[in-house]
Amino acid sequence: MAIQQLSLTHFRNIKAADIRPAGGLNLIHGANGSGKTSVLEAIWFLSLGRSFRSHQSQRVIQYEQEAFTLFARMGDEERLGFRRNRQGEVEARINGERPEKLAQLAKLLPLQLITPESFALLLDGPKARREYIDWGAFHSDPQFHLIWARCRRLLKQRNQLLRSQADDRQIAIWDKQLAHYSNELTLRRRAWVDSLNGVLKGIIGTFLPNVPVRVSFSQGWDSKTPIEQILESQLHRDKQLGYTVSGPHKADLRLRVNNIPVQDVLSRGQLKLLVCALKIAQGVLLSEQHQKQCIYLVDDLASELDSEKRTQLLSQLEQTGSQVFVTAIDPEQLAMMSWQRVFHVEHGQVTTKDS
Numbered sequence: 001m002a003i004q005q006l007s008l009t010h011f012r013n014i015k016a017a018d019i020r021p022a023g024g025l026n027l028i029h030g031a032n033g034s035g036k037t038s039v040l041e042a043i044w045f046l047s048l049g050r051s052f053r054s055h056q057s058q059r060v061i062q063y064e065q066e067a068f069t070l071f072a073r074m075g076d077e078e079r080l081g082f083r084r085n086r087q088g089e090v091e092a093r094i095n096g097e098r099p100e101k102l103a104q105l106a107k108l109l110p111l112q113l114i115t116p117e118s119f120a121l122l123l124d125g126p127k128a129r130r131e132y133i134d135w136g137a138f139h140s141d142p143q144f145h146l147i148w149a150r151c152r153r154l155l156k157q158r159n160q161l162l163r164s165q166a167d168d169r170q171i172a173i174w175d176k177q178l179a180h181y182s183n184e185l186t187l188r189r190r191a192w193v194d195s196l197n198g199v200l201k202g203i204i205g206t207f208l209p210n211v212p213v214r215v216s217f218s219q220g221w222d223s224k225t226p227i228e229q230i231l232e233s234q235l236h237r238d239k240q241l242g243y244t245v246s247g248p249h250k251a252d253l254r255l256r257v258n259n260i261p262v263q264d265v266l267s268r269g270q271l272k273l274l275v276c277a278l279k280i281a282q283g284v285l286l287s288e289q290h291q292k293q294c295i296y297l298v299d300d301l302a303s304e305l306d307s308e309k310r311t312q313l314l315s316q317l318e319q320t321g322s323q324v325f326v327t328a329i330d331p332e333q334l335a336m337m338s339w340q341r342v343f344h345v346e347h348g349q350v351t352t353k354d355s
């Protein structure tokens, strides 16, 4: 579902803005510090109740103001509202009603975010890639969250027992359950990565032709050995360390070219395209499996990419049929696309331009 109206009040340097985005490609341009990213950040806030730039949510409230307010109208009927004040009090609304959980906002407004920092998905440790897999599996499998949460709790309990040097027999009782949920979780993660690979291959082929990127799932322990055996054989070492070394909490998505990790061989531009391919594939899979469209937020699309690659990326985004918000300093760099709607931001003032 697309955002048809978006209002921001006292959000970063935007005192008040009310925009009507198009259902397809939207361009937001303006000088450095004008407030372009803040518009994307506001959409992110409305879905997830937090920023993608700062852990301190009060930082987004406009200086000298008490609170910020966001509102979005989606499709014909859904209305989402979000307000947060300096004391951290949050008010969320879905069609005028308080949602039971903030996660309901995220379900209505699934987003894919691509920023210059998204490289972290490939450059940092496995945590971000594990979260990437889990986001996909969570949206595609109704059982996933429950199994994921059980596994997490059991691991936490095991680690506590390890630290307190509990009796081996007591730990073995927990290990039985942990092994069961680890296998269930792994099965689901693997199934999701398998479906992802089908979609991803085509997109990578367009963005990076002749670069043989191989994407594989690593479950977090030696795949030839049952997890029960791993937990048992590593118990002594785990006790010494005070935590569980191997298990589903170490799962990863491995991306390699000629068996070398992508971060060691690809250029910055190629890495950016690979991150974009991963995000787009996740969105495409969601719409194929659940007829749910993600909204794509792309901050500073032009950076690191040459003109041909910019065109390819925008065409691929357009082909998803989803709503897309792209920010750019210089709209000329993206003039090859026919934008459905163009917004100009200057000192926090957002105006709609004729496209």
Ligand SMILES: Nc1ncnc2c1ncn2[C@@H]1O[C@H](COP(=O)(O)OP(=O)(O)OP(=O)(O)O)[C@@H](O)[C@H]1O
Residues within 6 Å of the ligand: 011, 012, 013, 014, 030, 031, 032, 033, 034, 035, 036, 037, 038, 039, 059, 060, 061, 062, 063, 327, 329
């Ligand atoms: N809490 C706040 N209150 C008022 N202004 C703020 C607040 N936090 C940040 N700002 C200002 O708001 C602006 C936010 O800009 P934003 O990051 O959205 O710009 P941008 O157009 O994306 O810039 P760039 O092209 O450099 O990335 C900056 O000028 C920043 O100094």
